Amino acid sequence: MLLLTSEFSAMDIVADIQDLYKDNKWREIVARYHDHPERNKVLWVYPSEENFIFVKDCLAELLCDRIVSIGCGSGLLEWMITEATGVPVSGIEVDGAWWSCKYAPPNFIPLHITPTDIDKETISIIQRNKNAALLFCYFNNRKAFEDYLKYYNGNVLIIIGPHEKGVHTDPKPFNDVTDTWTIYKYQEIRNSGDFIVVYKKQNV
Template identity: 90%
Template sequence: MLLLTSAFYTMDIVADIQDLYKDNKWREIVARYHDHPERNKVLWVYPSEGNFSFVENCLAELGCDRIVSIGCGSGLLEWMITQATGVPVSGIEVDGAWWSCKYAPPNFIPLHITPTEMDKETISIVQRNKNAALLFCYFNNRKAFDDYLKYYDGNVLIIIGPHEKAVHTDPKPFDDVTDIWTLYKFQEIRNSGDFIVVYKKQNV
């Protein structure tokens, strides 16, 4: 058993996840890697099927038919959300040179690359998606977060991140948004100390 465990943990997690992705085996990805010691090479959080159902139900209740994910990284989480829920998810990232170089993680969805300061095209994407929820997962740029909310005309905000863990994010998932947003529902990701927190705009 020790030998098997050791072999498992020395596998190339990135290559294995790519293979599972090609076969549309999102369930195997979240089951196999949610507590893997090298999981952060690809993704910070690996929601359970129940967590994906929670997101799907919240979106249905709040009238959202898609998600725009800001700072989506490789897009693995976003791809799994779509596979699990049927909800389309688009992703926005910065630093196109990094995401197209050979050292970067693979991309699991097409990325819209934006400059650090949002350009007109990025602002247009955020503004025209009024029926989309805006997603920030393990985000760590408060100024950019505030800028996106300034242009976002929709009514649903999802923040995924750590709560009472020794990991810094900005914004934090709880109590770290302006007072025009009301906490709607939240759910812990497995027993990880990470939470999916859904906010809705007041008076909606």
């Protein structure tokens, strides 16, 4: 079976990113692929070094020492955050059959697999450390988002997603959470129309 040029391109991206990952070259990944036409095959956003510093500084200011990423996909973004900032990031995903099959993207961090309905072990992970920020990047499941917030005991929420660029996410990065949360700081990812928005729980 012949592969189309675009399929070859996507395969090349995955292989190249895997090689750079093995050599801990996160800077080269974001520099090479942030504006590549096939970038979404692997990751929706490719933050700059300035963006990673922004995340690190916000976490330090808000006394967070780790991140739990919900719907982390392959974990590439989460791995790059750890490499760039030194902040440990753990990832939670659903559909273990997909993430362990040969057609799935490679995993860049260990994944905790949860059922669609959050189980006790997953609840324990997000409640274990109040100093952990909860991260949602290009998330698109309002019910699951609200369920995780219901169990989350921490005070810092990070939403990464598009703003006024014709791509749907749920929640959206700006002003799409309950009044319990207020925007602390935000920064655009390069000039992509994607934003990192850090929320702080009110009255904390």
